[in-house]
Amino acid sequence: xxxxxxxxxxxxxxxxxxxxxxxxxxxxxxxxxxxxxxxxxxxxxxxxxxxxxxxxxxxxxxxxxxxxxxxxxxxxxxxxxxxxxxxxxxxxxxxxxxxxxxxxxxxxxxxxxx
Amino acid sequence: xxxxxxxxxxxxxxxxxxxxxxxxxxxxxxxxxxxxxxxxxxxxxxxxxxxxxxxxxxxxxxxxxxxxxxxxxxxxxxxxxxxxxxxxxxxxxxxxxxxxxxxxxxxxxxxxxxx
Numbered sequence: 001x002x003x004x005x006x007x008x009x010x011x012x013x014x015x016x017x018x019x020x021x022x023x024x025x026x027x028x029x030x031x032x033x034x035x036x037x038x039x040x041x042x043x044x045x046x047x048x049x050x051x052x053x054x055x056x057x058x059x060x061x062x063x064x065x066x067x068x069x070x071x072x073x074x075x076x077x078x079x080x081x082x083x084x085x086x087x088x089x090x091x092x093x094x095x096x097x098x099x100x101x102x103x104x105x106x107x108x109x110x111x112x113x114x
Numbered sequence: 115x116x117x118x119x120x121x122x123x124x125x126x127x128x129x130x131x132x133x134x135x136x137x138x139x140x141x142x143x144x145x146x147x148x149x150x151x152x153x154x155x156x157x158x159x160x161x162x163x164x165x166x167x168x169x170x171x172x173x174x175x176x177x178x179x180x181x182x183x184x185x186x187x188x189x190x191x192x193x194x195x196x197x198x199x200x201x202x203x204x205x206x207x208x209x210x211x212x213x214x215x216x217x218x219x220x221x222x223x224x225x226x227x228x229x
Binding site: 006033040041042043044045048050056058088090092094102103105106107108110 | 220
């Protein structure tokens with residue numbers, strides 16, 4: 001079955017470390033998105049990509065970086081510049097040309113700073 | 115920029131009671147609207163969407179929503195809830211800029227169904 005796989009499910013980061021969250025999809029979707037979820041804050045957009053080798057900053061991109069070298073993969077790196085990285089991170093995808101298509105979400109990665 | 119307001123952060127109800135989760139959006143132009151459900155420690159699942167046409171939209175698990183353009187609202191309803199409906203619900207609106215589309219989410223409403 002097609003879907004989005006996020007790994008790991010839980011991740012612990014020490015102060016000053018960079019960590020990378022994986023997001024892989026086999027839906028043949030062009031567009032991919034990273035959201036951050038904090039209690040009571042809803043989902044906030046970090047980065048998104050419409051096609052391979054192209055991506056745009058979302059509303060809270062500072063302290064994060066992404067790459068899009070393959071259609072099926074959109075990894076997110078949380079850098080040491082992100083001062084409050086503890087959160088639940090969700091990856092999503094959709095066909096780029098289908099403007100009325102709801103996103104497909106992965107099951108998320110919970111990142112905790114220790 | 116689009117914005118979405120979910121008026122209630124928490125809604126407690128008893129099992130088999132009706133429920134309405136409220137959502138208002140900011141845009142006055144044509145929009146696509148969505149409701150998602152999230153169970154603990156999971157991703158989001160699409161409940162229903164409004165694109166055009168009939169203002170009453172039916173979704174999965176017995177949920178429905180009504181689009182009201184004049185009030186810029188898209189409230190979610192279910193006539194009789196079950197314990198299993200306990201989850202967080204998110205309203206979202208599509209935003210288009212520079213040839214790209216992205217979803218703008220509300221802050222969510224936690225629905226707790228009590229026996």
